[in-house]
Amino acid sequence: MTIQAALSEADKGLDASLNRLFDLLRIPSISTQADHAPDCRKAAEWLVETLKTIGFNASTRETPGHPMVVAHAKGPAGAPHVLFYGHYDVQPVDPLNLWHSAPFEPVLVKGPTGEQEITARGAADDKGQVMTFVEACRALKQADGTLPLTVTMLIEGEEESGGANLLPFLEANRDELKADVALICDTNMLGRGLPAITTMLRGMVGEEVTITAASRDLHSGMYGNAARNPIQVLCDILSDLRDGATGRVTLPGFYEGVPVIPEETRAMWRKIGPSDADSLGPVGLHLPAGEAGYTALEQTWSRPSCEINGISGGYEEKGFKTVLPSKAMAKVSFRLVGDQDPDKIRAAFRAHVQARLPADCSVEFEEHGGSRASIVAGDMPFLPPALKALAAEWQQEAAVIGCGGSIPVVTEIQHALGMNSLLIGFGLDDDRIHSPNEKYDLSCFHKGIRSWVRVLYALTGQAPE
Structure with missing residues (x-):
């Protein structure tokens, strides 16, 4: 045959x-x-x-x-x-x-x-x-x-x-x-x-973080300003994960083990791969949002990332409720390249959160996998x-x-x-x-x-x- x-x-x-x-x-x-x-x-x-x-x-x-x-x-x-x-x-x-x-x-x-x-x-x-x-x-x-x-x-x-x-x-x-x-x-x-x-x-690290402030949800008129808002705390912590000007992740040691892309490889990818517009256009976007100086293809194929995959807290149903929530949660993932160590990335993220946590708040972490x-x-x-x-x-x-x-x-x-x-x-x-x-x-x-x-x-x- x-x-x-x-x-x-x-x-x-x-x-x-x-x-x-x-x-x-x-x-x-x-x-x-x-x-x-x-x-x-x-x-x-x-x-x-x-x-x-x-x-x-x-x-x-x-x-x-x-x-x-x-x-x-x-x-x-x-x-x-x-x-x-x-x-x-x-x-x-x-x-x-x-x-x-x-x-x-x-x-x-x-x-x-x-x-x-x-x-x-x-x-x-x-x-x-x-x-x-x-x-x-x-x-x-x-x-x-x-x-x-x-x-x-x-x-x-x-x-x-x-x-x-x-x-x-x-x-x-x-x-x-x-x-x-x-x-x-x-x-x-x-x-x-x-x-x-x-x-x-790319490898991956997945983390779920929950920040707790008050012991129960509060009336935002009675307690607003005076009581800590865990959603605000969480947003501040998450916003510090990236440098707004360069798009780089700010965790100490994050880029250890990240290889430099050879110029000949980048040239080959530009030849065979889609442009930024072609990569992002089908989902209604056109500008790469990650590290400055890298194409969308380079950012996804060969550069590490930090993404917020979900965030919740407070009243999320239809209508409006003036609540000051007790808890706020986010799911964060890191994609890894080269020799980046998932355990070190996870530890660096948790240290980042704990270093920015107000004294009257507590934090819990839940691990969601990790791979090189x-x-x-x-x-x-x-x-x-x-x-x-x-x-x-x-x-x-x-x-x-x-x-x-x-x-x-x-x-x-x-x-x-x-x-x-x-x-x-x-x-x-x-x-x-x-x-x-x-x-x-x-x-x-x-x-x-x-x-x-x-x-x-x-x-x-x-x-x-």
Whole structure:
């Protein structure tokens, strides 16, 4: 058999592949909400049964949280062994009123660009991406009765809720999960029709801070001016996190370990990447708001950040209430690059807050994960054939890019299994992941399946056709 035979199977089976994806998308596997725990288990069990239909030895594995899915299929003797990672859990759907269709009733609609779009929660993050790989394996098995290499799959159910059980699971099952390279499909292309492999990911630190002043909410006429307002205290503290003139983060030692971007790299990014207007225009903006002297792309791919992700306190319902609140809360995240240390960043943030806290206020912190940045070396042997395979499918040179997001599993796989990862995704910047009306282009799903067929062949040393 040839690559073309498997590609033909992928094309003939597209409608059936889409139906299977829709079945998975209908399961509301929201890992952060306890009442959806049965749905998370249902999604895991659905994947196990689906993988069994294409010859995988698949099972659910219990954890203190949601179950893992582990599956194995052997390839020819001496062929490489790959570990594919994805996740079946999804983000919550609020605000529900902004969805154009029910989040867990997938629909195929014509988008603004004229492309057919799969709309549903999880369409792009990560169920659609996972199913590109699953359906590629199906096409390969249908064409040749076997896979060109040995495949292990690990599909977790807690990526969107912190993934606390992933690293312990990797460490406890190191011998079973160890492979030559990990394949992760949770990233984007450079642009529509422009394939890419992500080699740089930012790390992350998440912190929730709650400041308490009075012992109860107060009448702002009776106590205003005299009583401390924790919202004002919190706003003052948060505003001090950035230098207003330069956009730089003010935490002491924050930039330790941040690498300097070589000028030749910046020149290459300017050539292949979007302009500031193209990066920000689709969301109604046009000026980069971070560090002065860096483009929007540079700020997200290679510079660290500090963002306020949520803030609340006092009366937040409709109408007006003259209350002086007892508490105020904010959620703050830091994206890390290079060798920045998540523990040091967290400690610096907490010290920043405590140093500015008035004597009659108290503070509580809640940790929401932390991970280092990761970089794939340019001389990693599986990178060149994967780039060539993508170029053959898309008829466009595949780019090596960075990503502003954080995928902790990359560093966890490196730590626990001693393996490098190839991050090959088919998402687009306009997929609205984590937002209402999340979508995944049908062409990305279709060509994603075809791309994985080519990549799996290419990793065995066979030239792309």
